[in-house]
Amino acid sequence: MAGFLQQVVEGLGAGAIYAGLALALVLIYQFTGIVNFAQGELAMFSTYLAWQLTAAGLPFWLALVVTLVVSFAGGMLIERVIIRPVEGAPELTVVIVTVGLFIFVNAAAGWIWSFTIKDFPNPFPEGAFRAGGVSVGYSTLGILGVVAVVMGLLYLLFQHTKIGLGMRAVASSPQSARLVGIRVGWTLALGWGLAATVGAVSGVLVAPLLFLDPNLMGGVLIYAFAAATLGGFDSPLGAVVGGLVVGVAETLAGAYVGFIGSDLKIGVPLVIILGVLLLRPQGLFGRAVVERV
Amino acid sequence: MSEAAEARASGSRWRVAANRRWIIMALLLALTCYAPFQLVPFRVFQFTMVLIYAVALLGLNLLVGHTGQISLGHGAYFAVGAYTAAILLHSWHVPYPATLPAAAVAAFALGLAFGVPAVRLRGLYLALVTLAIAIFLVPLLKRFESVTGGSMGLTLAKPVPPAWTGLAEDQWLYFLTLAVAVVAFLVTRSVLRSRVGRALHAIRDNEAAAEVMGVRLSFYKTLSFAWSAMLAGIAGCLYTWVIGYVSPDSFVVTLSITLLAGLVVGGLGSYWGPLLGGLFVMFVPSISQSVNDAAPGVVFGLLIIAVMYVAPTGLAGLAGRAAYSIKKTLRKE
Structure with missing residues (x-):
C-alpha cells in the first residue's frame, strides 16, 4: 500500500508539471481557439533565459522574475507579429x-546555447518529508505548491479584476466584447503573454529534473x-485536474503494467487523447461546441 | 473572322498548349534518365533521396493539400513501410521486389486503422493524435528488439543491379526509385482527376456543403488517409532499399515535421509541390548545415511561416504565377 501511495505521489509531482504546460495551452485556446504547438518550445526558450541569467550571477528568484517578465513581453510580441496575420x-x-x-x-x-545538455539549479531544497511510510520530496511539494499558486493567481485575475472580466468577455464573444469597448486585439495578446509566462514557470520547474537542452x-x-484534452481545452481547472490525472496514470501504468514498463509510458497520453476524443470530445470540464452551418 | 474559324483557331491553340505540356514532361523525363550517367554517385544518391521524399510528400499532399486533413505523423507510416521491407528482407529473405507491395499493404492497413477514428476528429485534434502516434512509434520500435533489432536497427544488403542492365548500384537504385515515383505520380494524378478527387476537394473546401452534395465524408476521408499512408509506406520501402539500414532514430518526430515543412514550402495541393518539396527537404539541410547545426531548423521554421503569409500555394504556386505573368508580358509585346 505504501508503495502504491508512493507511486501516486510521484505521479502527482509529474502531473503538476504537465498541468503547468497544459494551463498555458488552455489559456491561448480559450481566447483564440488556437492550439499552440510551439508552447513547449517557448517554455524551453524561457528556461534557457533563466539559466543564462543565473549563470551570469543573478540570484535564482530574481532571474526567475526577469524571465517571467521577458516571457510575458515575448508572448505578446509573438501574438502581435506572427499570429495576427493568420487570425481567422x-x-x-x-x-x-x-x-x-x-x-x-x-x-x-x-543555435544560441548549443545542443549540449546543461545543469539547471533546483530552487527547492534536497531531501524529503516522510509521513506514514511515504516520502514526499520537497521538490515535488514545491512543484505542486507553485502550480497551485499559479492557478490561484489566474483565478483572481479572471474573476476579480477588470482585465480578467474583459478577457472572459473576449473568450465568450469577441464581437460583443468589441461592441462594449474592449480592445480585443490587445486582450488576445495579453492571453498569449500570460500563456508564455505560465509556460515559462513549467519550464523552470521541469528543467532541474530533466536537464536543460533544446528538446x-x-x-x-x-x-x-493529453492533460488539456482530458480536462477540456477551454477549462483552466480542467487542465490542472487533467495534468494530475495524466501524471498519476502514467506513473502507475509504468510501475504496475509489466508490458508498458518505463519505455512505453509515452503511449499513455496517446491512449488518453484517443479515448477522450472518441468518448467525450469536449473533455471532462469543457463545453460541448455546437456548430452552426 | 467567322465564329467557326475563331473557334477552330482557339481549339488549335489549345491543342498546341496541351502538346507543349507533354513535350515539357518528356524532356524532363529524358533529363532525369540522362542525369545519373553524368553525375558522381553521391549526387545520384541525393537525387534518389529527393524522389523518395517526393513519393512520401505525394501521399501527404493527398491528405493535407487535397483533403484538408492535417497530419503531423506521416513519418510513422514512412517508418512502417521501411521496417516492413527491412524485416521481410532480414528475417524471411524475401526477394526485394516483393517487399514493395508488402510495405504498401502494411502502411495502407495502418492508415485505414487510424483513419477510422480520425474521421471523427477535426483540425487540431487530428494534428494532436497524429503527432502522438509519431512520438509513440520510436519507443515501440525499440521495444520489440527481437523483430526490429532495437536501437541498433537492421543492416541489410542493397539490391544488386542485374547484369544485363550494366548499371552501377547507385544508378540501378535511382532508376528503381524513379520508376516507382513516376507510377505513383501518374496514379495519384488520375485519382485526383476522377470523381474521387473532386469529392476530396469538396471536403477540403467545405465539409458541410460536400456532405449536402452527397459526398460520404467518412468513406472519402478514410480512403484519403489510407491512400496517403500507403504512399508514405512505399517511400519508406524505397528508403530501406537505398540506405540498406533502418533504425528507430531515423524516424523520430522530426521526420514527420520535416515532411510537413517540405510540403508546405513545395506547395500544398499542387501537382509539382511534392517534387519541389523533396528537393527542399534534401538540399536545404545539407547546404545550411555548413553554417550551423541548427541552421536547417531556423531556415525551415522561418520559411514555413513566411510561405503561409505570402504564398500559401508554396514554391509550385509561385512558379506557376511567374510563368503566367511572363506569358502575359510576352503576349502583350
Whole structure:
C-alpha cells in the first residue's frame, strides 16, 4: 500500500508539471481557439533565459522574475507579429504556422546555447518529508505548491479584476466584447503573454529534473496535450485536474503494467487523447461546441 | 473572322498548349534518365533521396493539400513501410521486389486503422493524435528488439543491379526509385482527376456543403488517409532499399515535421509541390548545415511561416504565377 501511495505521489509531482504546460495551452485556446504547438518550445526558450541569467550571477528568484517578465513581453510580441496575420484563417494554416514557430524556436535555442545538455539549479531544497511510510520530496511539494499558486493567481485575475472580466468577455464573444469597448486585439495578446509566462514557470520547474537542452519540452508537450484534452481545452481547472490525472496514470501504468514498463509510458497520453476524443470530445470540464452551418 | 474559324483557331491553340505540356514532361523525363550517367554517385544518391521524399510528400499532399486533413505523423507510416521491407528482407529473405507491395499493404492497413477514428476528429485534434502516434512509434520500435533489432536497427544488403542492365548500384537504385515515383505520380494524378478527387476537394473546401452534395465524408476521408499512408509506406520501402539500414532514430518526430515543412514550402495541393518539396527537404539541410547545426531548423521554421503569409500555394504556386505573368508580358509585346 505504501508503495502504491508512493507511486501516486510521484505521479502527482509529474502531473503538476504537465498541468503547468497544459494551463498555458488552455489559456491561448480559450481566447483564440488556437492550439499552440510551439508552447513547449517557448517554455524551453524561457528556461534557457533563466539559466543564462543565473549563470551570469543573478540570484535564482530574481532571474526567475526577469524571465517571467521577458516571457510575458515575448508572448505578446509573438501574438502581435506572427499570429495576427493568420487570425481567422483556416485551422490548417494556423496549425502549420505554430508548427513553423516550433521548429524555429527549437533551432534558435540550439543555435544560441548549443545542443549540449546543461545543469539547471533546483530552487527547492534536497531531501524529503516522510509521513506514514511515504516520502514526499520537497521538490515535488514545491512543484505542486507553485502550480497551485499559479492557478490561484489566474483565478483572481479572471474573476476579480477588470482585465480578467474583459478577457472572459473576449473568450465568450469577441464581437460583443468589441461592441462594449474592449480592445480585443490587445486582450488576445495579453492571453498569449500570460500563456508564455505560465509556460515559462513549467519550464523552470521541469528543467532541474530533466536537464536543460533544446528538446526539454518535446516529451512534456504531448503529456500536456493529453492533460488539456482530458480536462477540456477551454477549462483552466480542467487542465490542472487533467495534468494530475495524466501524471498519476502514467506513473502507475509504468510501475504496475509489466508490458508498458518505463519505455512505453509515452503511449499513455496517446491512449488518453484517443479515448477522450472518441468518448467525450469536449473533455471532462469543457463545453460541448455546437456548430452552426 | 467567322465564329467557326475563331473557334477552330482557339481549339488549335489549345491543342498546341496541351502538346507543349507533354513535350515539357518528356524532356524532363529524358533529363532525369540522362542525369545519373553524368553525375558522381553521391549526387545520384541525393537525387534518389529527393524522389523518395517526393513519393512520401505525394501521399501527404493527398491528405493535407487535397483533403484538408492535417497530419503531423506521416513519418510513422514512412517508418512502417521501411521496417516492413527491412524485416521481410532480414528475417524471411524475401526477394526485394516483393517487399514493395508488402510495405504498401502494411502502411495502407495502418492508415485505414487510424483513419477510422480520425474521421471523427477535426483540425487540431487530428494534428494532436497524429503527432502522438509519431512520438509513440520510436519507443515501440525499440521495444520489440527481437523483430526490429532495437536501437541498433537492421543492416541489410542493397539490391544488386542485374547484369544485363550494366548499371552501377547507385544508378540501378535511382532508376528503381524513379520508376516507382513516376507510377505513383501518374496514379495519384488520375485519382485526383476522377470523381474521387473532386469529392476530396469538396471536403477540403467545405465539409458541410460536400456532405449536402452527397459526398460520404467518412468513406472519402478514410480512403484519403489510407491512400496517403500507403504512399508514405512505399517511400519508406524505397528508403530501406537505398540506405540498406533502418533504425528507430531515423524516424523520430522530426521526420514527420520535416515532411510537413517540405510540403508546405513545395506547395500544398499542387501537382509539382511534392517534387519541389523533396528537393527542399534534401538540399536545404545539407547546404545550411555548413553554417550551423541548427541552421536547417531556423531556415525551415522561418520559411514555413513566411510561405503561409505570402504564398500559401508554396514554391509550385509561385512558379506557376511567374510563368503566367511572363506569358502575359510576352503576349502583350
